[in-house]
Amino acid sequence: MESLVPRRTFQDVILPASTRRALDQALAHVTSHDLIFNRWGLGQRHPTGLALAFNFAGPSGTGKTICAEAIAHTLGRRLLVVRYAELESMWMGETPKNVAAVFRIARQEQAVLFFDEADAIATRRSTSVDHGFQRETNTVVNVLLQELESFDGVVIFATNLAANFDPAFERRIRTHVLFEMPALEEREQIWRVQMHPTLTPLADDVSFRELAEKYEVSGGDIRNAVLKAALSAAGEPVRDTHKLIHQRHLEEGIRDVIAGKRVMKQSLFDPQPLNAPHPRSAPSTSAYAIAISIVALLLAVFALLSALL
Ligand SMILES: Nc1ncnc2c1ncn2[C@@H]1O[C@H](COP(=O)(O)OP(=O)(O)O)[C@@H](O)[C@H]1O
Numbered sequence: 001m002e003s004l005v006p007r008r009t010f011q012d013v014i015l016p017a018s019t020r021r022a023l024d025q026a027l028a029h030v031t032s033h034d035l036i037f038n039r040w041g042l043g044q045r046h047p048t049g050l051a052l053a054f055n056f057a058g059p060s061g062t063g064k065t066i067c068a069e070a071i072a073h074t075l076g077r078r079l080l081v082v083r084y085a086e087l088e089s090m091w092m093g094e095t096p097k098n099v100a101a102v103f104r105i106a107r108q109e110q111a112v113l114f115f116d117e118a119d120a121i122a123t124r125r126s127t128s129v130d131h132g133f134q135r136e137t138n139t140v141v142n143v144l145l146q147e148l149e150s151f152d153g154v155v156i157f158a159t160n161l162a163a164n165f166d167p168a169f170e171r172r173i174r175t176h177v178l179f180e181m182p183a184l185e186e187r188e189q190i191w192r193v194q195m196h197p198t199l200t201p202l203a204d205d206v207s208f209r210e211l212a213e214k215y216e217v218s219g220g221d222i223r224n225a226v227l228k229a230a231l232s233a234a235g236e237p238v239r240d241t242h243k244l245i246h247q248r249h250l251e252e253g254i255r256d257v258i259a260g261k262r263v264m265k266q267s268l269f270d271p272q273p274l275n276a277p278h279p280r281s282a283p284s285t286s287a288y289a290i291a292i293s294i295v296a297l298l299l300a301v302f303a304l305l306s307a308l309l
């Protein structure tokens with residue numbers, strides 16, 4: 001969990017017109033909500049059912065996090081970022097407590113609450129209660145709904161899937177904002193906003209248009225490519241004042257990013273390809289799993305002993 005003072009604004013985000021419109025609408029809801037329930041004090045009179053929940057849905061690197069930050073910035077509030085997986089505690093029964101704690105902190109700090117990577121909330125609620133695991137998940141979702149019911153602030157969920165929220169959740173969500181992969185024009189602008197307008201030393205051969213045309217990537221990929229490019233330009237063996245970011249640095253950067261993602265995908269979905277690039281990764285992963293199980297087993301034995309003695 002991370003509580004931050006937002007710095008980035010909507011000026012730092014390049015979005016397709018439809019996403020922009022949906023966000024503007026969300027923002028209008030948020031600002032009047034803040035006015036009515038906080039500044040006009042109606043939140044104290046009407047203590048339940050006031051939370052304003054949004055779902056930002058879209059692939060990774062399309063600007064969901066920056067937009068959550070920009071919303072908090074517009075409201076002049078902190079942003080409390082919670083990765084949903086972090087809430088799912090190792091110990092059964094602890095997760096609902098964690099959820100409650102998160103809402104308590106958000107209330108104390110009057111922060112905008114941002115549940116990142118929240119797909120699990122959307123998809124995992126199950127009607128069957130055959131397994132302990134599923135029962136636990138149901139409890140978490142129920143606790144979340146309860147907390148949402150008595151929270152009077154702004155909550156944003158970020159999901160990667162076109163999420164299937166269960167109906168109880170769906171009812172709580174005011175707007176779904178769809179984040180799409182940037183098109184050509186947007187990509188060109190995103191390349192540009194990743195540079196400092198005056199300080200970044202760009203060579204004359206840099207063409208953002210060409211980069212945007214050649215590489216159909218997300219804003220997150222462009223960001224990573226720019227950082228890689230800057231690093232390799234900074235490493236050139238010339239005096240600092242002569243260092244420039246050239247087109248070739250940016251090209252290498254984005255190709256690196258794309259190649260890196262391919263390797264990730266391959267090792268995730270295709271564990272034993274011919275000419276596997278990482279033949280060692282499989283055994284080391286299972287060794288890691290075995291080590292974790294041994295540690296867990298030892299802990300369980302200790303717990304049992306201390307309960308018995
Ligand atoms: N639409 C966009 N406009 C400008 N920059 C973007 C955009 N999308 C992503 N980026 C860049 O990529 C980085 C990661 O994006 P992020 O907001 O974390 O994406 P998500 O939360 O959807 O995975 C941002 O910090 C920003 O630098």
Ligand SMILES: [Mg+2]
Nearest residue numbers: 061064065116
């Ligand atoms: Mg993000």
